[in-house]
Amino acid sequence: MDSPVCCQACHTLYPVDPSETHFRLFGLPTRYDIDPAELHRRFLSISRQVHPDFFSGRQPEMQALALRLSARINEAYETLRDPVLRAEYLLEISGGKSSAECKSVPGCLLADIMMMREDVDRARSAGDHAAIAAVKADVEARRAAALDRIASLSRRLPEERCPALLDELRREINGMKFLDNFAAQL
Amino acid sequence: MPEPNETIVGIDLGTTHSLVAWCDEAGPHIVRDEQGEGRVPSVLCFSPDGRVTIGWEARAHAVENPLTTVFSIKRLMGRGFADVAQSELRYLPYRVVRLESDTPGRDVVAVEIHGRSLTPPEISALILRELKDRAGRALGREVRRAVITVPAYFDDAQRQATRDAGRIAGLEVVRIINEPTAAALAYGLGLRPGAPPSVIAVYDLGGGTFDISILRIEGGVFEVLSTHGDTHLGGDDIDREIVQLLQREVKERFALDIDSPRIRQALRNFAEDLKIRLSDREQAAICIDLGAGRLYERTMERAELERLADPWVDRTLASCRQALRDAGLEPRHINHVVLVGGSTRMPLVRRRVQEFFGTVPYTALNPDEVVALGAAIQAGTLAGQKRDMLLLDVVPLSLGIETLGGAMGKIILRNTRIPCRAREMFTTFVDGQTNIRIHVLQGERELARDCRSLGSFELRGIPPMPAGLPKIEVEFLIDHNGILHVSACELRSGRQAAIQVVPAHGLTPQEVERMELESYRFARQDMTAHRLIDLRNQVAFDIDKTWQMLGKAGQRLAPEQRSRIEAAMACLQALADSTSDPDELHRALSEFGRLTMPLAEAAVTQALQGDDA
Numbered sequence: 001m002d003s004p005v006c007c008q009a010c011h012t013l014y015p016v017d018p019s020e021t022h023f024r025l026f027g028l029p030t031r032y033d034i035d036p037a038e039l040h041r042r043f044l045s046i047s048r049q050v051h052p053d054f055f056s057g058r059q060p061e062m063q064a065l066a067l068r069l070s071a072r073i074n075e076a077y078e079t080l081r082d083p084v085l086r087a088e089y090l091l092e093i094s095g096g097k098s099s100a101e102c103k104s105v106p107g108c109l110l111a112d113i114m115m116m117r118e119d120v121d122r123a124r125s126a127g128d129h130a131a132i133a134a135v136k137a138d139v140e141a142r143r144a145a146a147l148d149r150i151a152s153l154s155r156r157l158p159e160e161r162c163p164a165l166l167d168e169l170r171r172e173i174n175g176m177k178f179l180d181n182f183a184a185q186l
Numbered sequence: 187m188p189e190p191n192e193t194i195v196g197i198d199l200g201t202t203h204s205l206v207a208w209c210d211e212a213g214p215h216i217v218r219d220e221q222g223e224g225r226v227p228s229v230l231c232f233s234p235d236g237r238v239t240i241g242w243e244a245r246a247h248a249v250e251n252p253l254t255t256v257f258s259i260k261r262l263m264g265r266g267f268a269d270v271a272q273s274e275l276r277y278l279p280y281r282v283v284r285l286e287s288d289t290p291g292r293d294v295v296a297v298e299i300h301g302r303s304l305t306p307p308e309i310s311a312l313i314l315r316e317l318k319d320r321a322g323r324a325l326g327r328e329v330r331r332a333v334i335t336v337p338a339y340f341d342d343a344q345r346q347a348t349r350d351a352g353r354i355a356g357l358e359v360v361r362i363i364n365e366p367t368a369a370a371l372a373y374g375l376g377l378r379p380g381a382p383p384s385v386i387a388v389y390d391l392g393g394g395t396f397d398i399s400i401l402r403i404e405g406g407v408f409e410v411l412s413t414h415g416d417t418h419l420g421g422d423d424i425d426r427e428i429v430q431l432l433q434r435e436v437k438e439r440f441a442l443d444i445d446s447p448r449i450r451q452a453l454r455n456f457a458e459d460l461k462i463r464l465s466d467r468e469q470a471a472i473c474i475d476l477g478a479g480r481l482y483e484r485t486m487e488r489a490e491l492e493r494l495a496d497p498w499v500d501r502t503l504a505s506c507r508q509a510l511r512d513a514g515l516e517p518r519h520i521n522h523v524v525l526v527g528g529s530t531r532m533p534l535v536r537r538r539v540q541e542f543f544g545t546v547p548y549t550a551l552n553p554d555e556v557v558a559l560g561a562a563i564q565a566g567t568l569a570g571q572k573r574d575m576l577l578l579d580v581v582p583l584s585l586g587i588e589t590l591g592g593a594m595g596k597i598i599l600r601n602t603r604i605p606c607r608a609r610e611m612f613t614t615f616v617d618g619q620t621n622i623r624i625h626v627l628q629g630e631r632e633l634a635r636d637c638r639s640l641g642s643f644e645l646r647g648i649p650p651m652p653a654g655l656p657k658i659e660v661e662f663l664i665d666h667n668g669i670l671h672v673s674a675c676e677l678r679s680g681r682q683a684a685i686q687v688v689p690a691h692g693l694t695p696q697e698v699e700r701m702e703l704e705s706y707r708f709a710r711q712d713m714t715a716h717r718l719i720d721l722r723n724q725v726a727f728d729i730d731k732t733w734q735m736l737g738k739a740g741q742r743l744a745p746e747q748r749s750r751i752e753a754a755m756a757c758l759q760a761l762a763d764s765t766s767d768p769d770e771l772h773r774a775l776s777e778f779g780r781l782t783m784p785l786a787e788a789a790v791t792q793a794l795q796g797d798d799a
Contacts, residue, residue, distance in 0.1 A: 044404075044405075044407050044409075044576075047407070047576060047578060048407075048573060048576055051576055051578075051666070052605065052665070052666045053361070053564075053567065053568060053576065053577065053666065054573060056360055056361070056568045057568075057569075067605050067663070067665055067666070068605075068607075068663075070605045070666065071604075071605040071606050071607040071663060072607075074602075074603040074604070074605065074606050075606065075607070077603070078602065078603065
């Protein structure tokens, strides 16, 4: 497989340039749509080449390199397999703002969440399980819709890297995080 | 430097029992004693003269020596005194103290025996050394490298303590692997070429710890999806319930408090036996003679034991639910369930696990041995550099740092694949500040004080700059053993910042080194003691044999020869009773052998002539 970390013939590892993208590590094209099974297959295949267990008898430098490479591969895999993290990563390598630089969310999402939170508090103290379930269903519907919007915006990357697109995607991802946090509290 | 293909052993360092195994082309083998028993009780008995007995003998004499017999030391590994005092202290008959330390902010637990403080890694090292020696005898050469298993739910401090124990025992710990993962390896599930991927749950209820791991296995890759557990929940807790029941009933019936260290130890053994008996039978008779004609008698039904054990089993199933949630799965997604640990022999545990997962658990392998077998398989892989199998594990607990206001700021979330790393930026708050102190935590709670403290470190040598200007990048790297490494770099100057992590409940590298040296001295004393015992036995045997020969062939010797031998026997016996120098006794034995040579020859002549009747 085409990956820049290891020579398959001699099991020698190469340090990875920090600028190497997660996509290139797995030999995948830089785009949002990924076949999860293919990604997993590639992840296992590279892990078989770089995992520190296969270098336990080698020189300490080689062991240290295997450790770092494995950590890098794991980080790349965890990022690419999750649709929201993948979109956020694609956003960042396309020159978009980080979550620290831009904290805004779409429209009146925060006000909506605050209202849903009040609904849940009221329903909890009244023991109204149906009302809680209704809020849960609402949150899930909003997350599904947000994920759809994130996916369709991300599919335009990295080619169309206009600021408006990047900022809109940033806001959608920020909003998704608020929804996730709220869902975790339910 | 060890040879590349030198045998690496696999060690299951358990709360109640430990085992050692090794692997060759034929597969893994447990090292067993003459009786075929592979388990070595993790029990140590210290005598006042500095000798230590480990294993079945120590366990058998635990009742006579409650204050000098140490068991369940694994429960104290990597923990602080304050932490242990709350949960364990009441139940341990031996003396647990806080190790005197010159480092402020550190709290290391120790066991005090005969006025000497021993840390849990030092005590575990004695068990490891015993296993190392056993394996060395079985293999015919010294063992220097080992894979050691730990509960999947062990935190960084507990893992480090285990690794330190290995070092103190003179072992290079090439890998620490999680017990459930080892068990999955031993079952070899999914190793058949072309086998479809399967998802398995490993339920591991040992003497003192509980783990649940969910794994996906495909083509020789063992990928842990999630893990959960409780490092302080095990068969010991069920024994404790029985002990408390007995104590309560004895008090009610005879107004008698039975809670001295010695009685507590006896009751513990009794409770464990009772629990094991009730795994095979529906009821068991209890009869305890309390002296002065007071006889405590009753029968216990299995159902009654199960009522005592049920809340503990509930807690394990709550862990199972959490592990499934973290893996994004439902019980019905689990293809196989593997049972590990002696406590899974309880019919109640089997029944409830089967109900929960809706599948009959695998029990083909001995639940006491399966972890050691898996460790040996992994050791074989590491020694032989084979590539047909791969373990991909996760970090069991979130890692973070204490932020302003005492909150826990998570940096690496639980169930993240290891090795993994995370980087955090730090800066200064005061102009010219050259040090930053960072407190590292592990756990899931919101507040720093509710999480386990792994230690703190100081970033030093920051170039003096206005506040907020220095940019220090700290890298937290968790290796494939689940052990944390911290490094830091000041980005403006490009300088590596100096870091020394002061472990909150652990030992410094210098202490481990000193303990290793001390343990060699300890071992040598031990060896001397063993040699003396062997030589004394030899003396007794030789003197006995000489008396027999004198009886049979003494008439063939000249009278002065005979009296010289008799005098030498008295002399040798006196030396054997008084000396502590094995070399001196060895010399005396050789001299005695030379002196009795004429008698031995006379005895042979006598026997050949056949008139010894």
